[in-house]
Amino acid sequence: MSSVIYRVSDLVYAYDSGPRVLEVPELEITRGTVTGLVGPNGSGKTTLLKLLAFVQKPVAGEIRFKGRPASTFSEHVRFAVTFLPQTPYLLKRSVYGNIAYGLRLRGVTTEDMDRRIERALALVGLPFDVCRRRPDSLSGGQAQRVALAARLALEPEVLLLDEPTASVDVESARLIQEAVLAARQVHGTTVVVASHDLQWMHAVSDRMLQMYNGRVWEAGSKNVVPGPWHSAGEGRWEKHLPGGQRIHVPAPPVADASALIEFGLAKTPTAGAGLPTLSGKVTHLVLEPKRQTVAVTVTVDRLTLTVRVADHEVEQHGLLPGKRIPLFYNPGTIVFL
Numbered sequence: 001m002s003s004v005i006y007r008v009s010d011l012v013y014a015y016d017s018g019p020r021v022l023e024v025p026e027l028e029i030t031r032g033t034v035t036g037l038v039g040p041n042g043s044g045k046t047t048l049l050k051l052l053a054f055v056q057k058p059v060a061g062e063i064r065f066k067g068r069p070a071s072t073f074s075e076h077v078r079f080a081v082t083f084l085p086q087t088p089y090l091l092k093r094s095v096y097g098n099i100a101y102g103l104r105l106r107g108v109t110t111e112d113m114d115r116r117i118e119r120a121l122a123l124v125g126l127p128f129d130v131c132r133r134r135p136d137s138l139s140g141g142q143a144q145r146v147a148l149a150a151r152l153a154l155e156p157e158v159l160l161l162d163e164p165t166a167s168v169d170v171e172s173a174r175l176i177q178e179a180v181l182a183a184r185q186v187h188g189t190t191v192v193v194a195s196h197d198l199q200w201m202h203a204v205s206d207r208m209l210q211m212y213n214g215r216v217w218e219a220g221s222k223n224v225v226p227g228p229w230h231s232a233g234e235g236r237w238e239k240h241l242p243g244g245q246r247i248h249v250p251a252p253p254v255a256d257a258s259a260l261i262e263f264g265l266a267k268t269p270t271a272g273a274g275l276p277t278l279s280g281k282v283t284h285l286v287l288e289p290k291r292q293t294v295a296v297t298v299t300v301d302r303l304t305l306t307v308r309v310a311d312h313e314v315e316q317h318g319l320l321p322g323k324r325i326p327l328f329y330n331p332g333t334i335v336f337l
């Protein structure tokens with residue numbers, strides 16, 4: 001069995017006849033992993049999740065699921081993939097009725113039903129007697145956990161979650177995190193989750209993808225740097241930062257295009273030798289425990305950039321908030337979005 005569960009190629013999506021809101025030349029998702037999608041509002045996270053859920057049809061390109069091309073009506077994806085939208089809808093019936101609904105559709109028998117519902121509720125930290133309650137008597141966090149339990153009860157191969165912790169309390173966010181990790185561990189569920197909660201994402205995801213303007217790339221040291229870019233003559237282009245520093249780029253397609261730039265920590269005399277550098281101040285550090293890395297946020301004039309370093313480098317180089325550090329970049333590798 002291949003370890004790749006999704007293989008996306010040349011995917012394009014646009015709503016009605018509007019502009020392209022998603023362009024993914026290639027993307028693979030490995031079975032049994034948790035992939036986090038991060039990006040600003042409108043960057044395309046929900047759109048990508050809906051395409052992976054096969055509830056929307058791409059304008060162009062293909063999504064292969066378990067090695068086979070899949071469409072919105074494919075039999076082999078219908079029961080394998082389940083999607084929890086940002087504001088899940090609970091039916092006007094008891095909690096039990098809500099969770100049982102999907103199970104009945106899949107032909108689960110009555111004896112199995114109670115066992116699966118109890119197990120799913122336990123995964124999200126709710127007792128079985130919540131079954132009698134009506135959705136309108138639940139708090140926002142409980143309702144979100146019931147909606148998640150309804151998906152977990154299906155023991156799906158793929159669980160797609162859109163902002164599962166957006167409007168829940170801290171305890172619910174923790175329980176949702178545990179439920180996601182348990183689903184992966186117990187059933188080998190592949191999870192793709194979009195969230196703005198970076199700390200939460202770092203705790204659950206094996207891999208993080210960054211989205212911006214409908215594009216996707218591995219999150220890490222790449223930063224979106226907005227224009228405008230100014231011509232410096234002789235084919236040279238640069239951004240003028242308010243403190244007087246400049247970022248040199250290849251010719252942009254339009255003067256206000258955004259550039260994708262990878263920065264490195266110029267920590268030794270040889271790292272980034274010969275490449276241009278910027279001087280910035282460390283503002284905060286976020287531990288990424290699963291990767292044993294730390295995301296270092298650095299402010300360069302008024303531009304906020306992120307650099308990823310191995311966790312041992314933090315101590316080694318005394319990276320503390322307030323410390324001034326040099327960052328290098330390679331103008332030859334810069335692309336425009």
Ligand SMILES: Nc1ncnc2c1ncn2[C@@H]1O[C@H](COP(=O)(O)OP(=O)(O)OP(=O)(O)O)[C@@H](O)[C@H]1O
Pocket residue numbers: 015018021039040041042043044045046047048
């Ligand atoms: N139903 C729709 N009709 C037209 N355009 C849409 C529709 N839904 C989303 N869009 C547009 O598609 C783009 C991507 O939106 P999407 O909801 O996928 O982003 P997102 O990253 O999930 O945002 P958020 O973090 O706010 O949920 C945006 O420009 C948005 O305005």
